[in-house]
Amino acid sequence: MTSHSNSSPTEHSEGQGINGTEIVVDVGPIAHGGHFVARHEGRVIFVRHAIPGEKVRVRLTDSGDSSRFWRADVVEVLEASPDRVAHFWKLADSLGSWKRGGPPVGGAELGHISLQRQRALKADVLAEQLKRLAGLDLATEVEAVGDNHDGGLGWRTxxxxxxxxxxxxxxxxxxxxxxxxxxxxxxxxxxxxxxxxxxxxxxxxxxxxxxxPSNGSRxxxxxxxxxxxxxxxxxxxxxxxxxxxxxxxxxxxxxxxxxxxxRTWVQETAAGHEYRVTGEGFWQIHKDAPNTLVGAVTDFLSGGGYLQPGAAVADLYAGAGLFTAPLADAVGVTGSVLSVEGAPGTSRDARKNLHGEPQVEIVQGRVERVLHQRARSFDSVVLDPPRAGAGKAVVKQLMATGPRAIAYVSCDPASFARDLGYFHQGGWRLESLRAFDLYPNTHHLETVGLIVPAA
Structure with a gap:
């Protein structure tokens, strides 16, 4: 598939970067963040809307002689990958948008690539981050979620x-x-x-x-x-x-x-429970994500014998209680679940959602502060931090509490791999890992890892 640019760009051979300049590059591997790596006269260019192996004309969007690297968008495909498809959304299609005189909208940056290749590329990113930041050689399939015949559309709630x-x-x-x-x-x-x-x-x-909400509520x-x-x-x-x-x-x-x-809130449903989520409160975006992630977490913990009646469990960065409710079901009234969430409004939602569960204790506050104040041990922990990850301090505190297993839910392979490196340094290992394509046609993916003490 080849498209022709209507513009008459100025090409610079001396290596100076001026936004709007167009140059021809060969596209290399995908990088974390939805970019593809290309080089021009020794300088790295992060290119969006490309596919590895293609030869493309790009327009520099963020450049300068002092910049360590430049950024660019594809405006013309000179040699196309067999995995290139027509973009499903005119406004997010880089080729057509720049022809019309402006940049494409963000949020569908892999829409020009077949879904099968998208998932393979996401798997490449995950493997690269695990190798570089955690020292792990591990290839993991990125699993499709929901209806595999929907073209990766119609999933955002x-x-x-x-x-x-x-x-x-x-x-x-x-x-x-x-x-x-x-x-x-x-x-x-x-x-x-x-x-x-x-x-x-x-x-x-x-x-x-x-x-x-996908359950049809207001x-x-x-x-x-x-x-x-x-x-x-x-x-x-x-x-x-x-x-x-x-x-x-x-x-x-x-x-x-x-x-x-x-109402100022919506009613969500997952794993047989109803959840109230106020305003901008966090909830998984993909319509099938809540049940998919709850299933992966509980399968890992139950399958390993880490989640049983009477167990003591912590749900950290717990949000409105997506994992807390099924954890409470699993440990029963003889067990205990500590739910910790930093956002006051979201923690209030968790309190409402779990008010009938006597085995659940809900604490609003920073995870590291709560763990410091409550020096207690857990049989297992569910860790679902924001994109930045849990960080070194929380990882050290968690290892010190001595759980038998930690189910780590992550929406960012870089912060996940970095935290996994901290666990490895502390004598823990990755027992199991699954990856899910919960954001089709974007570069994002979700992982669920089971981390256990190496001994």
Missing amino acids: RASFAVTTKGRLGMHAHRSDVVVPVKEMPLAVQGINELRLWDLDLSGIARVEVAV PLVLLAPEEGTSPKRLHSILAQLPHDISVASFDPSKGEVLQLRG
Whole structure:
């Protein structure tokens, strides 16, 4: 598949980098973060929207003589990979977007690659991070999740949008302040697209967050007003939205959520439990992710005999209680589950979601502080930290509490591999690992690892 650029770029042979300059490069391996590595006159260029083995023309988007590396987007494919496919979303297609004079929207950066090759590339990234940061030689298949005939579309139950200067729904280009107006979101579940938020005049709003639970319960639209937006303006937007959805305003800097209509939360379902999740509170994005991850965690812990009636378990970075509830089921009333979550609103949700479980203790606070204050041992631990990972201090504290096993859920292979390296240094080992393609057509993946003492 070859596309032809309409532009007449200036090519620089002396190695100076000017944003907008176009050069021809051969594409090397994928790197963590959704980029592909190319070289030009000795300098590394991180290229988006390419495939290893291709020869492409790229447009420099972030360059300069003092930069250690440059960034670029593909604008023309000169020699295509057999795994290249037509992008499913016009606005995220780099080739067409730059022809029309601007960058593509972010969030679907692998949409030009067949799903099978996407998963192989994600497996390459995971293997490279494990080798480099944890010293492990390990190849792991990235498993498809849900309906394998959906083209990797229609899975997002949550979406975040920007707003253009003209008050229209939009999305940011990658690493850019440019907001591109959107009129569809192919990765989102049907319920998000059916809201038709792009038909609204959103003047006075800085950001829009949408949650449409896959169980069919009431959707929630969150509006983040710009400073000085009047209540009257908010209510005029409210009047444009369907009456059967909840609407709230929120202040991201303060974490405040204010009811405008209906509820300030959504009702989610997973593993036979109902969960209330307020505002921007964390919940897995893929419609099939909650059950997939709960299944992987409980299979690892139960299969190894680490999760039994009467056991003492900790759920760290517990969120609204996705893992806490099935852990409580497994240990029963004779066991105990300690749930630790840093975000006050999310911890309040966990308290509501688990109020009928006497064996569960919910503590709001930083994980390292709570572990320091409560020097106690656990039979097993579930660790589901944010993208930055748990970090050296938490890993050391966990090993000191002496659990028999830790199920580590990660959305970032680099921080997971780094933390795994800390566990290895402390005499622990990776017993089992599964990887899931919970973010098709993007570079993200989710892993669940079982980590045990080596002795």
